[in-house]
Structure formats: structure tokens, C-alpha cells
Amino acid sequence: MIDQAYDRAAELISDADALLVCAGAGMGVDSGLPDFRGTEGFWRAYPPYGRLGLKFEEIADPVHFADDPALAWGFYGHRLGLYRATVPHEGFEILRSWGAHVFTSNVDGQFQKAGFTDVAEVHGSIHHLQCVEPCTDEVWECTFDVEVDPSTMRAVGALPTCPSCGGLARPNILMFGDWGWVPHRSQAQLDALTSWRRSARSLVVIEVGAGTAVPTVRRQAELASAANGALIRINTREPDVRHGRGVSLPVGALEALTALARRTA
Numbered sequence: 558m559i560d561q562a563y564d565r566a567a568e569l570i571s572d573a574d575a576l577l578v579c580a581g582a583g584m585g586v587d588s589g590l591p592d593f594r595g596t597e598g599f600w601r602a603y604p605p606y607g608r609l610g611l612k613f614e615e616i617a618d619p620v621h622f623a624d625d626p627a628l629a630w631g632f633y634g635h636r637l638g639l640y641r642a643t644v645p646h647e648g649f650e651i652l653r654s655w656g657a658h659v660f661t662s663n664v665d666g667q668f669q670k671a672g673f674t675d676v677a678e679v680h681g682s683i684h685h686l687q688c689v690e691p692c693t694d695e696v697w698e699c700t701f702d703v704e705v706d707p708s709t710m711r712a713v714g715a716l717p718t719c720p721s722c723g724g725l726a727r728p729n730i731l732m733f734g735d736w737g738w739v740p741h742r743s744q745a746q747l748d749a750l751t752s753w754r755r756s757a758r759s760l761v762v763i764e765v766g767a768g769t770a771v772p773t774v775r776r777q778a779e780l781a782s783a784a785n786g787a788l789i790r791i792n793t794r795e796p797d798v799r800h801g802r803g804v805s806l807p808v809g810a811l812e813a814l815t816a817l818a819r820r821t822a
Contacts, residue, residue, distance in 0.1 A: 559806070563813075566789045566804040567820035573787075575757035576657040577750075579778035583766015583792065585667055587646040587811035590639070603632075605710040614733045622689045622727045630712035633728050634703025636665075637683050645671040648765075648814035655821075657763065658753055660781075662774050664730050675753070677746040679773060685729040687739045688719035695721060696729045696742045760786040765810045768795055 570576065586592055591602035593613050600607030606616055621629035649671035652659075658675040659668050666684045668676045686699045701717040717726040731738045754760065762782040767774035779800065782788040787802035791814075796807035806813045 559808075562804050562806055563816050563820060566806060567817050569761045569787045569789060569802075569804065570655065570763070570817060571821050572759070573761035574759035575753075575761070576652075576655050577754070577757075577760060577762045577778075577781055578652050578657045578659045578661075579762055579764045579767060579774045579781070580659065580661040580663060580668070581765070581767030581774045582663060583768070584648075584661070584810050585643070585663065585665060586766065587648065587809055588643050588667065590643060590665065590667075603635075603710060605708070606632075617732050619689075619727065619732045619735045619737055622725060626716055626725055627711045627713070629727070630703050630716050631705050631710040633683060633730075634712050635705045635707075635710060637699065637703060637728075638705070640665040640667070640683060643667065643670075646811050648811045649673075651814045651818045652763070654818075658750060660750060660774070660777050662767070662771065664728070675749070677750040678743055679731075679747065679777075681728070681730040681738065681740075681743050683728045683730060685742060686717055686726040687729045688722060689725045689727045689737065690719075690722065691737055691739055692719060692722040692724065694739050694741060695719075696739055699728070754781060761789065762786060763789045763791065765791045765813075767792065 582593060593599045593602060596612050599613040616632050645667045653672055659673055660677045661668060662680050664680055664683045666682055684699050685696050687696050703712050704714045706713050719726045729739060729742060760781060762778045764778040769775060778788055782800065788798060788800045789804045790796055790798045791806045791810055793807060793809055796805040798805045
């Protein structure tokens with residue numbers, strides 16, 4: 558059955574006028590990035606937060622930048638260093654060789670690191686900063702290195718500051734309960750993606766590693782492929798497709814993309 562699914566997916570990719578990748582956190586697992594699925598998964602990746610009883614949605618909250626900046630930047634500073642050190646797996650290059658555009662909820666910048674230029678980051682990017690207040694709508698590239706004590710997951714030393722007001726800076730990421738996020742950088746990317754989609758005659762969407770807990774990526778993939786399109790869903794845990802022209806591949810990103818590359822060569 559899986560061979561038939563691969564053959565069908567490869568046929569769709571080969572015949573497509575345009576390819577859109579919709580990627581969630583599962584895309585980075587084969588690069589060695591942690592899987593935050595569920596509270597236990599988050600605590601396995603970050604034991605200090607388990608000892609504190611802090612869930613992902615509780616630590617990924619902008620309130621901490623005002624109440625406890627060292628706690629807030631301990632989490633995001635660690636992730637920033639991790640993403641900078643991570644090398645994208647070969648599946649990224651396969652997708653890039655197909656000329657795909659990207660819609661992703663990931664804030665890690667791995668697609669850009671792999672050489673993609675057409676990327677829409679719906680939740681922002683950890684590699685860009687904004688003012689905590691915010692005092693302006695300015696968004697700038699993060700060149701700051703945040704030192705983090707791994708035993709406490711708290712930042713030590715200086716923290717990034719806003720060039721306009723001198724106050725604390727934060728990642729330009731849409732967090733939980735976030736009314737202070739400056740969205741214009743991501744919105745410009747989304748507008749460019751929408752314009753491109755409207756010009757595509759036959760669109761195939763390759764959804765990779767996107768779950769249902771936060772369904773932003775799944776909804777985009779299904780919406781984009783609904784009218785005269787096709788959907789290829791690569792997901793180890795939730796691969797089911799309820800789509801007229803859908804293919805389910807219940808495997809990881811690198812395994813699936815490598816197999817598809819062989820069939821489309």
C-alpha cells in the first residue's frame with residue numbers, strides 16, 4: 558500500500574504546475590530538533606521546565622518578558638542557539654530542487670538556512686526581534702547571542718534591547734495570548750504567497766509534520782489544495798487525508814521525501 562501511495566504522490570509532484578510546502582514542527586525532527594508534542598515531550602526536551610511544572614504554552618507567553626526577562630530569554634535564547642547550530646536535513650534540499658514555495662508555522666529559519674527564498678512564516682521568526690512594548694513597529698534581524706544557564710534555563714548577562722527606546726527586545730514571534738506581536742513582516746510574506754498561489758494553475762500541496770493540536774498549517778494545506786489541487790500529507794502520527802485528491806504517507810519527513818525524490822528523478 559505504501560508503494561502505491563508513493564507512486565501516486567510522485568505522479569502528482571511530477572505533473573504539478575506549482576508546489577507548496579506546508580510545514581509544521583515535524584519537518585525539523587530529522588535534523589535533530591526536539592519534538593514538543595504534548596507536555597511530556599516538552600519536559601523531556603527541557604527538564605528544568607518539568608521541575609518547575611511549566612508547560613510549553615505557559616513558557617511561550619509574552620508576559621514573562623515583562624515579569625521575568627531572564628526566564629523568558631532563557632527559553633528563547635536556548636532555542637535561538639539550537640536553531641543556529643542545526644543543519645537542515647537533506648529533505649529540505651529535495652523540496653528546494655522542486656522549486657517549492659513554503660508556508661510554515663516553524664520559527665526556526667531552517668528553510669532559509671537551506672536556501673529557500675519564498676517562505677511565509679505565519680508565526681514569525683526567532684531570528685528577528687521587536688520591542689517588548691512595542692514602542693514602534695520596527696522589526697530587525699537578531700545578531701545577539703543570549704547566554705543561558707542550562708541547569709536553570711535562565712538567561713545570564715546582557716539581554717537584547719530595542720534600538721529605538723532602549724527597552725527590552727523580544728523575538729518577533731506570535732506567542733500564546735500575544736497582543737504585542739508586530740505582524741507586518743510575516744504579513745508581507747503571506748501576501749506574497751497569496752499572490753503566487755493565485756497565479757498557479759495546478760497546485761500540489763506537500764504537508765509535512767503538521768499536527769492537529771495547533772491546526773494552522775493543516776488548515777492552510779487543505780484550503781490551498783481544495784480547489785483544483787492535490788494534497789500529499791506526510792505525518793507519522795496523524796496521516797489521514799479527507800481530500801478528493803489526497804495521498805497519505807505515514808512516515809517521517811526525510812524518509813518520505815527521499816523516497817519521492819527517487820521516484821521523480
